[in-house]
Amino acid sequence: MECLIGIRGKDFVLMAGDSVAGRSVVAMKKDHDKMYQLSNRLLMAACGEGGDTVQFAEYIAKNIQLYRMRNGYDLSTKAAASFTRRNLADYLRSSTPYFVNLLIGGYDDSDGADLYYMDYLGSMVKLPFGVHGYGSFFVLSVMDRYYKEDMTRDEALVLLQRCIDEIHERFIINLNSFKVKIVDKEGIHVMKDLRPTTKPPEETPGTQSMDIV
């Protein structure tokens, strides 16, 4: 029931995740941040089984920090994503697989902005935009229609708002708040939470009736 969205722009990656942490039928926390900072210019959004997301994300984050401490420089986005994928794949056939779906967005000086899409089976692909969760059924077509290469930050935020509005319009689960972050050359910037702008449908007399007449 979670939704993660990533959009790659000209020199930045925009990442958003819904902010509902739910257990069974209850929304336990409605301002939950599903994005974890791996390093100065690397951000990972994780969704999936409750404990696995936090434990796996923290494990990866600490290992990436360790690399930095040992070697004096940060891992590139590609290397960090490969490292993460390798861990997912290695644990997949162990007795403790991690049921997490990830989006990793980062900025390198050599490759620019990159977005990697990973799932719990250990598959990874570099994408211009990626969505996890049921929200993807609604949002991918919106992205296909309106995404273009080298978007500016404002254009990407408008596209993200469109996606959130579509989810609110058609997805049965109420995801009415999204945490948003941008990764670029300067680092990770926390943006304002985004909410759907569409209003609930108004009552129009007579037209909804399905009585047999």
Place this chain on the structure above:
Amino acid sequence: MLGKLKNANLDLLLPEPLLPPDLESYPEFHSKYINSKNTNALINLSHGTTTLAFRTSQGIIVAVDSRATSGTYIASQTVHKVLRINSHILGTMAGGAADCSYWERYLSILCIKYELENKKKITACIASKLLANIIYSYKGMGLSMGTMIIGGDGKTLDIYYVDNEGTWIKGDLFSVGSGSTFAYGVLDSEYRFDMPIEESIELGRRAIFNACFRDAASGGGVSIYNVQTSGWAYLGRFDTSDLYWNNYKK
């Protein structure tokens, strides 16, 4: 629906909830989706209890019921579901009583160890994370716990929810257990961050009472604690039947 009503004993007739269109009856729905071994089960109403904790500008109120059930048998009406981890931190019990009481007792040992090693009081963040990591290592092995770690180190005041799936989240208002949905109903209607302390105590009491009223697995009495930066204080136990007949009967 009318066919079923024809021969029914109307004294025992209870409103049945709406079912998805492809299911025949409530027992089928129950076995398929609630508490089943089926991994697609969407509703897992385990943790037969109601506990809640919420934070206001005046401190934290913790309220719990005191019923323990094994199946449909009420094993006890006087269970202590708030566990005192140290003078500043409380833990609540929901789910398996043995799991909660054992691991939270173990947690108090770890808290003492932390204070000795680091020469400062442990915060709820660290304590809850210690517990969450232990529970995570037993993931899938059948632990059943839905617990809240509440308190601080003398400067901070937090509520963390930790459960047997490895969830670890911080928040201002939580309710855990089979009666949690009923408690949320009352809590969400009246909760404000800047409530005065008497109102928040009454709200906690009322929310547990309403959950005990509707949930079969919750009852006995309402125990209330108040947690401030200076530590926790036990405010008393209120029997649910007394509350009903003397206070809340409409």
